[in-house]
Amino acid sequence: MSLTSFLKKNADVRQRFKVEFQMPSLDITRELAAPPLTENYSMVGTAFDYLLRFYIERLNPKAVTRKWVAEEALFGDEGLDDVLFYPRKFKDLVAKANVDYNRYLLNGVMCSSLLRSVLCLAQLEVFYRRDVDDSYFAKVGKVDRKDFQDLRRLISLVQSKVFRAKKACVLNPTFGRASELVGGADCDLVIDDTLIEIKTTKHFEVKREYFDQLVGYYTLFKIGGIKGLPKAHSIKRLGIYFSRHGCLWLVKIGGFVKRNQFSKFIAWFKKRAKEEFLFA
Numbered sequence: 001m002s003l004t005s006f007l008k009k010n011a012d013v014r015q016r017f018k019v020e021f022q023m024p025s026l027d028i029t030r031e032l033a034a035p036p037l038t039e040n041y042s043m044v045g046t047a048f049d050y051l052l053r054f055y056i057e058r059l060n061p062k063a064v065t066r067k068w069v070a071e072e073a074l075f076g077d078e079g080l081d082d083v084l085f086y087p088r089k090f091k092d093l094v095a096k097a098n099v100d101y102n103r104y105l106l107n108g109v110m111c112s113s114l115l116r117s118v119l120c121l122a123q124l125e126v127f128y129r130r131d132v133d134d135s136y137f138a139k140v141g142k143v144d145r146k147d148f149q150d151l152r153r154l155i156s157l158v159q160s161k162v163f164r165a166k167k168a169c170v171l172n173p174t175f176g177r178a179s180e181l182v183g184g185a186d187c188d189l190v191i192d193d194t195l196i197e198i199k200t201t202k203h204f205e206v207k208r209e210y211f212d213q214l215v216g217y218y219t220l221f222k223i224g225g226i227k228g229l230p231k232a233h234s235i236k237r238l239g240i241y242f243s244r245h246g247c248l249w250l251v252k253i254g255g256f257v258k259r260n261q262f263s264k265f266i267a268w269f270k271k272r273a274k275e276e277f278l279f280a
Contacts, residue, residue: 043122054118064228068125195221
């Protein structure tokens with residue numbers, strides 16, 4: 001289970017979020033600047049998550065990072081290599097990605113090798129997110145050159161000023177022990193006082209599921225904090241970066257969270273999550 005599956009599976013949870021938090025309107029418009037070039041929507045989206053985090057890390061050398069989810073999928077939290085299950089080539093793909101990643105941090109060049117590596121990491125991450133059948137193994141490592149073009153266009157839309165941190169930058173953070181409430185949860189990034197999710201979609205809209213996901217992450221933050229941030233750190237805004245539109249949408253938490261009622265919601269959330277997890 002995860003936060004997203006917890007929300008998706010349970011109508012009563014979604015209803016509680018809907019009653020508690022009025023979804024802000026999207027008061028801006030943006031044209032689709034980078035339409036997808038293939039039907040590999042999900043893989044390209046995950047690959048861009050990696051690529052943008054690499055970009056942000058180079059922009060913010062003091063950024064707090066963690067082990068890649070693709071690495072955790074193969075080696076687990078303890079770094080143990082399950083060679084009896086995964087092919088050797090998977091380990092080689094991660095090793096190559098590490099070489100490309102470190103080279104990029106040094107020279108800032110987004111070469112084709114780096115783009116191929118982030119696409120492969122996206123393929124490997126699937127093993128962490130969901131079960132796959134044996135036929136998927138043969139697909140890992142095979143990429144479409146048009147997805148390279150797609151990633152180049154997406155990264156070209158990024159404005160460095162949007163992701164340059166003044167004090168704090170945490171990439172792909174988790175929420176301490178609170179993540180365990182929902183069987184695991186990690187958001188895309190935190191820049192100073194803003195928690196941001198990356199959405200690589202051609203539709204410029206804030207869906208209810210996106211908003212609930214952000215509020216869920218904020219709730220987990222209030223319960224367990226964010227690994228890599230001081231305990232006293234505040235999150236004051238939530239955001240969605242629409243990568244195909246080159247636009248960061250932001251909303252102030254004070255606009256929809258009623259402080260005097262939020263503690264009751266947190267208590268309910270913890271109780272409901274524990275109930276779900278016990279029977280998962």
